[in-house]
Structures are given as C-alpha cells and as structure tokens.
Amino acid sequence: MSADDWKRQAAEHALQYVESGMKLGLGTGSTAAKFVDLLAEKVKAGLDVVCVPTSEATRAQAAGLGIRLSTLDETPFLDLTVDGADEIDAELRLIKGGGGALLREKIVAVASQRVIIIADHTKRVETLGTFPLPVEVVQFGLAATRDMIESLAADVGCEGTINLRKGSDGKPFVTDNGNYILDCAFEMIEDADGLEDALKLIPGVVENGLFIGIADLGIIAGPMGVEVLSNEDPDFSVETIA
Ligand code: 5RP
Numbered sequence: 001m002s003a004d005d006w007k008r009q010a011a012e013h014a015l016q017y018v019e020s021g022m023k024l025g026l027g028t029g030s031t032a033a034k035f036v037d038l039l040a041e042k043v044k045a046g047l048d049v050v051c052v053p054t055s056e057a058t059r060a061q062a063a064g065l066g067i068r069l070s071t072l073d074e075t076p077f078l079d080l081t082v083d084g085a086d087e088i089d090a091e092l093r094l095i096k097g098g099g100g101a102l103l104r105e106k107i108v109a110v111a112s113q114r115v116i117i118i119a120d121h122t123k124r125v126e127t128l129g130t131f132p133l134p135v136e137v138v139q140f141g142l143a144a145t146r147d148m149i150e151s152l153a154a155d156v157g158c159e160g161t162i163n164l165r166k167g168s169d170g171k172p173f174v175t176d177n178g179n180y181i182l183d184c185a186f187e188m189i190e191d192a193d194g195l196e197d198a199l200k201l202i203p204g205v206v207e208n209g210l211f212i213g214i215a216d217l218g219i220i221a222g223p224m225g226v227e228v229l230s231n232e233d234p235d236f237s238v239e240t241i242a
Contacts, residue, residue, distance in 0.1 A: 001223075003120045003122060004030075006120035006121060006222050007030060007031040007034050007084075007119070007120050007221070008038075009221035010031065010118035010119055010120065010219045010220060010221040010226065011032075011034040011035035011038055011082075011118050012038060013118070013219045013221070013228075014035055014082045014116050014118050015035070015039065015042065017080060017082075017114070017116060017217075018039065018042070018047070018049065018082075020046075020047055020048045020049065021048060021049070022080055023050050023051075023052070023070070023075050023077070023078045023079050023080075024039075024050070024051045024052070024078060024080055024081065024082070025051070025052050025078045025080070025081030025082070025083070025108040025111070025115075026039075026051050026052065026053045026054060026058050026062055026067075026081075027054055027058065027082055027083025027084055027101075027105060028053075028054045028057060028083070028084070028099045028101035028104075028105060029083075029084040029099040029101075031084035031118050031119055031120070032054075032058065032082065032083050032084045033058070033061060036058060036062050036065065036067070039051075039067065040062070040065035040066060040067055043065075043066060044066065049067070049068065050068045050075060051067050051068065051069055052069070052070055052072050052075055052078060052108055053069065054081075054101050054104040054105045054108045055100075055104060055105075055176055057099075057101075058101075072107065072108060072111060076111060077111060077112075077113070078108065078111050078112040078113065079113050079114065080112060080114045080115075080116065081108055081109050081114070082117075082118060083096070083105055083109065083115070083116075083117060083118070084096075084117065084118055084123075085117045085119055085211070086098040086123065086209070087123055087125045087128050087131045088117060088119055088123050088124055088215075088218050088220065089124075089127065089128055090126070091231070092117070092216075092217075092218050092229055092231045093128060093192055093210070093211065093212045094117060094209075094210070094212075094214070094215060095129075095131050095133055095134075095209050095210065095211075096209045097133075097134030097135075097136070097181065097208075097209030098134065100134070100165070100173060100175050100176075100181055101175070101176065102134055102136055102207055102208070102209045103136050103175065103177055103179070103206055104176060105211075106211065106214070109215075110214065114216050114217070115215050115216050116218075116219060117217070117218045117219070118218075118219045118220075118221075119218070119219070119220050119221075120220070120221055120222055121220055121221065121222025121224065121227075122222075123220070124220055127188050127189065127190065128189045129187050129188045129189035130188075132186075133183070133184040133186060133189065133195075133208065133209050133210065134165070134181050134183055134208070134209040135149060135181065135182045135183075135184055135199060135205055135207075135208045135209065136180070136181055136205070136206040136207050136208070137149075137179060137180050137204050137205055138179055138180075138204050139178075139179065139180055140204070141204050142164070142180060142204070145182075145202060145203075145204030145205060146162055146164075146182055148202045149162060149182060149184065149199065149202060150162055152198040152199070152201065152202065153184065153186065153195060153199075155198060156191045156194035156198050157190055157191055158184070158189055159186065160186045160187055161184075161185045162182050162183070162184045162185070163183050163185070164180060164181075164182060164183075165180070165181040165183050177206070179206050189210075192210055192212055193212060195210065196210045196212060215231065216231050216232050217229065217230050217232065218230075224240060225240050225241055226240070226241045227239070227240045227241075228240075228241065
C-alpha cells in the first residue's frame with residue numbers, strides 16, 4: 001500500500017465519528033482532502049452536516065462536492081474537526097502548517113469539541129522538529145520578527161535555519177490571511193511547551209504550528225494497521241486495529 005492508501009484508510013476510519021446533525025471543521029492538506037472526498041459521498045447518501053473549512057482550498061473542494069458550508073462567525077461552536085498533521089508525537093502533540101493553513105486550522109480546532117487528526121504512519125515521531133516548524137508572521141517587520149524568533153527559540157534550546165517560505169513562482173508564499181510563513185528547521189524540539197510560550201511573546205508572530213493539548217484522537221494508518229491514539233481517557237491509550 002502507498003502513503004496515499006494509508007491516508008485514505010485513516011480518513012475512512014475517521015468517518016465513523018461523524019453523525020448526522022453535526023457541525024464539522026474540515027482540515028487542509030492531502031489527507032484532510034481525502035476525508036472531504038469521503039464525507040461528500042456520505043452527504044450524497046443523505047448525511048446531514050454543516051462544515052467550516054480551514055482554508056480557501058478546502059472551501060473550494062467541499063463546495064465543489066456539494067457539502068453544505070458555513071463560517072466560524074455563523075457557526076462558532078463545532079462538534080468535531082478532522083484534520084491532518086505534519087508530525088505527531090506519542091502525546092498527540094503536533095506540528096501543522098505544511099500547507100500554510102495553521103492559523104485557521106488552530107482557530108477551527110480550538111472551536112471544536114473534539115479534534116481528530118488523521119495521518120499515515122510516516123507522520124509519527126518520537127520528538128517533534130524534523131519537519132520545519134511553520135510560524136505565521138505579519139509581513140511588516142519581517143527581519144526583526146525572524147531575528148526575535150531565532151533568539152527566543154535559542155533560549156529554549158532550539159537552533160537551526162529559519163527560511164521564508166516561497167511559492168512555486170519563487171515569490172514569498174502568502175497565507176489565506178495575507179501573512180508570510182517562516183519555516184524553522186530546529187531538528188529537535190525538546191521543549192515544545194517552552195518554544196510555544198516563547199513564540200507567543202513575539203508581536204510579529206501571528207500563530208505557530210505547534211498544536212499542544214488540542215488533538216483528542218489520532219488515527220494513524222500504516223503497515224501495522226490503523227492505530228488510534230487517544231487523549232480522551234484519563235489513562236492515555238493506544239489501540240491498534242488490524
Ligand atoms: C496544512 C496542514 C496539513 O494538515 C499538514 O501539512 C499535513 O498535510 P498532508 O496531509 O498533505 O501531509 O497542517 O496547513
């Protein structure tokens with residue numbers, strides 16, 4: 001099976017948590033897109049849900065598939081969000097933002113009663129940080145913001161190159177919110193809480209791609225089957241479904 005098949009398998013598994021009448025948050029990226037495809041089939045078959053997308057790309061996909069859409073202003077509390085991730089550790093801490101949608105993804109996730117992360121097994125890591133941490137920053141004062149990230153991150157043991165994300169046209173990538181993304185290649189983020197706290201102190205930082213204490217379930221598909229990581233039980237659990 002390919003990574004694509006595993007992404008689809010994780011997305012399929014997540015569908016069982018969706019019930020008619022729910023208000024859903026729809027994530028961004030190739031794994032979340034598979035969930036949107038599968039959800040659309042259920043909607044065609046009669047499932048009644050209203051969805052808030054986390055990006056313009058997901059909005060366009062869902063609208064094209066006939067999924068009923070809303071905004072977070074019209075629908076500020078959601079029952080469930082299903083999204084992907086770039087890295088997932090054993091405590092369901094995440095790096096997100098590879099697709100550049102981290103700000104809306106975090107706003108939508110935090111507005112949701114339950115957050116399910118779907119991924120193929122390559123996203124599971126022991127320690128976050130191999131995937132460069134995306135940090136969304138305002139365009140104004142970019143160099144000063146970049147320097148401050150470098151300095152405050154070093155204080156919590158994170159050092160590495162910080163690159164302005166570029167699009168395929170070579171120009172700076174601009175998020176749906178009109179901001180830039182700095183990709184911070186720290187390699188190992190030993191103190192994710194400390195780094196998050198540090199990044200929050202920087203005025204030019206809009207949001208960062210560390211999602212800590214946000215995901216409730218992680219559905220990870222790979223050669224081992226489908227693994228469900230849960231933060232919902234008092235005793236943190238991992239269940240593998242062959
Ligand atoms: C977008 C994200 C995505 O969820 C993340 O990049 C994973 O994407 P993919 O499923 O394509 O690997 O955070 O901002």
